[in-house]
Amino acid sequence: MKEIKTLVLQPPISDEVMWGRFKKGSGYVPPLGIMYIASYMESKGFHCEVLDCLVEKYKISDLKEHLLKNKYDFIGITCMTNSALDAFASAKAAREACPDALIVLGGVHPTALPEQTVKECLEADFIMVGEGEQTFVDLANRLQEGKSCHDVDGLAYWGKEENKVKYTTPRTPIPDLDVLPFPAYHKVPMDKYVPHVTQYVDLPNYPILLQRGCPYQCTYCDHGAVLGRKIRSLSVERALENIRYLVENYGAKGIYFLDSVFTVRRDFIMKFLKELQNQDFKISFACNARADQLDIELLTELKKAGCWMIQIGIESGNIKSLELIKKASYSSAFKPDPNDPNGRPYLLNKYEQEIRNCQKLGIQVMASYILGLPGETEEDVEVTINFAKKLATETALFFLPVPYPGSHLLTQAKEDGGLKENMSWKDYSAVDYSNPVYVNPKIGKERMQALLTKAFNEYYRQPKVIYRNIKKITRMKDITKYVKAFRALTGV
Ligand code: B12
Ligand code: SF4
Numbered sequence: 001m002k003e004i005k006t007l008v009l010q011p012p013i014s015d016e017v018m019w020g021r022f023k024k025g026s027g028y029v030p031p032l033g034i035m036y037i038a039s040y041m042e043s044k045g046f047h048c049e050v051l052d053c054l055v056e057k058y059k060i061s062d063l064k065e066h067l068l069k070n071k072y073d074f075i076g077i078t079c080m081t082n083s084a085l086d087a088f089a090s091a092k093a094a095r096e097a098c099p100d101a102l103i104v105l106g107g108v109h110p111t112a113l114p115e116q117t118v119k120e121c122l123e124a125d126f127i128m129v130g131e132g133e134q135t136f137v138d139l140a141n142r143l144q145e146g147k148s149c150h151d152v153d154g155l156a157y158w159g160k161e162e163n164k165v166k167y168t169t170p171r172t173p174i175p176d177l178d179v180l181p182f183p184a185y186h187k188v189p190m191d192k193y194v195p196h197v198t199q200y201v202d203l204p205n206y207p208i209l210l211q212r213g214c215p216y217q218c219t220y221c222d223h224g225a226v227l228g229r230k231i232r233s234l235s236v237e238r239a240l241e242n243i244r245y246l247v248e249n250y251g252a253k254g255i256y257f258l259d260s261v262f263t264v265r266r267d268f269i270m271k272f273l274k275e276l277q278n279q280d281f282k283i284s285f286a287c288n289a290r291a292d293q294l295d296i297e298l299l300t301e302l303k304k305a306g307c308w309m310i311q312i313g314i315e316s317g318n319i320k321s322l323e324l325i326k327k328a329s330y331s332s333a334f335k336p337d338p339n340d341p342n343g344r345p346y347l348l349n350k351y352e353q354e355i356r357n358c359q360k361l362g363i364q365v366m367a368s369y370i371l372g373l374p375g376e377t378e379e380d381v382e383v384t385i386n387f388a389k390k391l392a393t394e395t396a397l398f399f400l401p402v403p404y405p406g407s408h409l410l411t412q413a414k415e416d417g418g419l420k421e422n423m424s425w426k427d428y429s430a431v432d433y434s435n436p437v438y439v440n441p442k443i444g445k446e447r448m449q450a451l452l453t454k455a456f457n458e459y460y461r462q463p464k465v466i467y468r469n470i471k472k473i474t475r476m477k478d479i480t481k482y483v484k485a486f487r488a489l490t491g492v
Helices: 015-025 034-044 058-069 085-095 109-114 114-120 135-147 238-251 267-279 296-305 319-324 346-361 379-392 408-416 445-460 463-471 474-488
Strands: 006-010 048-052 076-079 102-106 126-130 157-159 165-167 203-208 253-259 284-289 307-315 364-370 395-399
Touching: 006 034, 006 058, 034 048, 034 076, 034 102, 034 126, 034 135, 048 058, 048 203, 058 085, 076 085, 076 135, 076 463, 085 114, 109 114, 109 126, 114 126, 114 165, 126 135, 126 474, 135 157, 135 319, 203 238, 238 267, 267 296, 296 307, 296 346, 307 346, 307 379, 319 346, 364 379, 379 445, 395 445, 395 463, 445 463, 445 474, 463 474
Parallel strands: 006 048, 006 076, 076 102, 102 126, 203 253, 253 284, 284 307, 307 364, 364 395
Antiparallel strands: 126 157, 157 165
16 A cells, blocks of 8 residues: 655744744744644554644745755644635645645635635635544545545535535544644654743743533633534553653643633643642643632632733723623623622622732733724723733733634624624734724724733833832742843734
8 A cells, every 4th residue: 555645744834923923032832733633543553743833934935945954744734814825725735846746725714715725725625624633534544555535534525516615524623632643743853842922931831732622602612613612631650651751751840721721621621630739740831811700719729720920811901802802701791890899790709809819829910801892982991901900910912803713702893893894814813913903983094003002001101010020030040031021922
């Protein structure tokens, strides 16, 4: 049987699209999605290379040269919305360099918009919808056996005879994550990965995913499209094994848990944290969480296990906006708090309470906010900026609304009348607002951009934020890191 030569790749993406105003501190994270595909391929007996054009700082010409030199039979390209044009350009380069190769596109963007992606990227033979591991292996098997690929589950493609987009049976998510090998760390240059300066305290620092899926329905997020609403977790044993593997083989001192909501399954995470505390290695870690799920007991366990930072999507200081974006899963969260003499809504009080708990325990918080959501006025944006300033977390990130395909925010933005027509995928950058996809009609583009700059400038010039960050400097090497972070966030 013919041995097929396979590559999965992350396309070259410009720094402007990737990092925009955060360019000065830009960093790189191993692309776990395609690394999972490569290791799964390997576990099924296929050789599969991984090329991360971002960390290699490849331009499209470098990619083409690489493809010409290596002549692959099977090429998979990962694709997010803001960099969809880069993924399409990579597919074109792949087609030119390896004309007979099977070329497929997968990831969040094709999953949200399979029909459109098939039509926009005719160089790709197939678009893969959903999780890619099994679909990719099934295609490799067909290719090796010289059989047709058109009956493999989880695909969309252009039906030449019917002259329309056709679909195969949808692929169901992998139920047991323990069957997956660890991502193919050995296929990427692990020593080149240094994350964004705000995302670590100790290096080397690598990402891990313990759980896939998210049951929440925040309207600005399209996360559910690929990984689904149902939570699937590694077993605690397997999760610890993955960390140990990174510690022993790559000297990891820090971990970033990429799970959309690390604390979503309280029982699982409590058990995991207790076991982590008993290990003979120590790591510092950061994770993503929702404030409405936190409490002092959980935070204490997080701290004891080595958590130095939690990223929390606060998003707004306006309760009507929090309700619009469905930021809580229960409606009482938006109502006045019965225990508050001033009748402030429960969710805002909960945010403040849990941020203060983090501050008490010495866990840093990176809070993110969206300014100018549909329906908001300039005054509402000021309310959010002031709420952020009151919380005074060590780091705050301010974004303008980006209505991703597959998200309900897209409908909300359309109804609001602010969604741009004839936009390009690169306008979806969440950090470069030169040509935003959505402009709040009550505020206007120039004012939205000005408010964003104002938010960053006012926030990081607050003495209590500066003090809180300086207090964290306990080692000489932290000074350079904090200067870098300050410059990255304020753009000075
Ligand atoms: C880590 C991460 C990053 C990292 C690394 C990204 C990377 N390439 O791995 C960094 C910091 C660079 C990043 C940047 C951005 N990110 Co990000 N990121 C994530 C995060 C938290 C985890 C990604 C991950 O590893 N998932 C786990 C793996 C297993 O899933 P996966 O990557 O989706 O891959 C599976 C499938 O999609 C599929 N698949 C993926 N690629 C391919 C390729 C082929 C050929 C096949 C067959 C299948 C396939 O198979 C994989 C395995 O099952 C997700 C949220 C999440 N929890 O998923 C957001 C997320 C993917 N990011 C998002 C966004 C918006 C961004 C940014 C635009 C933010 C910004 N800075 O402005 C940029 C864009 C970067 C870009 N490439 O263009 C959105 C995507 C929205 C969209 N439609 O594009 C997400 C979904 C977050 C959200 N909830 O909105 N991100
Ligand atoms: S923003 Fe986070 S909590 Fe909300 S749906 Fe997306 S992944 Fe889930």
